[in-house]
Amino acid sequence: MRIMRKKILRIALALIMTLGIVAGTTTTMTKNVSAACRHPSAHIQPVQIESCDRLGIYFIVCNSCNIVLDVGYKEPLPHSWQRITTIQQATCTRDGWVYCKCTRCGTYRDLKVHATGHSMVTTFENGILDRYCIVCGYREPSILV
Ligand SMILES: [Zn+2]
Ligand SMILES: [Zn+2]
Ligand SMILES: [Zn+2]
Numbered sequence: 001m002r003i004m005r006k007k008i009l010r011i012a013l014a015l016i017m018t019l020g021i022v023a024g025t026t027t028t029m030t031k032n033v034s035a036a037c038r039h040p041s042a043h044i045q046p047v048q049i050e051s052c053d054r055l056g057i058y059f060i061v062c063n064s065c066n067i068v069l070d071v072g073y074k075e076p077l078p079h080s081w082q083r084i085t086t087i088q089q090a091t092c093t094r095d096g097w098v099y100c101k102c103t104r105c106g107t108y109r110d111l112k113v114h115a116t117g118h119s120m121v122t123t124f125e126n127g128i129l130d131r132y133c134i135v136c137g138y139r140e141p142s143i144l145v
Helices: 002-019 024-030
Strands: 042-048 056-062 068-074 081-088 096-102 108-113 120-125 128-133
Antiparallel strands (some): 042 056
């Protein structure tokens, strides 16, 4: 058990160094980690709160000796885009662009809006079949029935 915990701690430390996280509140980790910890209670200590495109990292820390017992992760959150302005209106056949802001992290980004596709209707008059788009007026060749 002791060996396993030491291994977990090493992984956690490696992770912190890799990601360049300043673990301000985890300085107690420098305590003698080789001591066996059999204390009954632990608490969760956030190292990095999950955000847009960013993993959440949490330590499970012993309440008595502050040894990191385990590392937990939370999935990154998706951006929450809100349209600010329309750069280019999407049409039936052409993609559009909107300028958006994420309400969660404040990032700005141009996002593509897919072309809507034609809204075709069919008419049949005097033996002629017509199909056309009620939005842009695109017509297919008339068919004489
Ligand atoms: Zn302990
Ligand atoms: Zn975001
Ligand atoms: Zn159309």
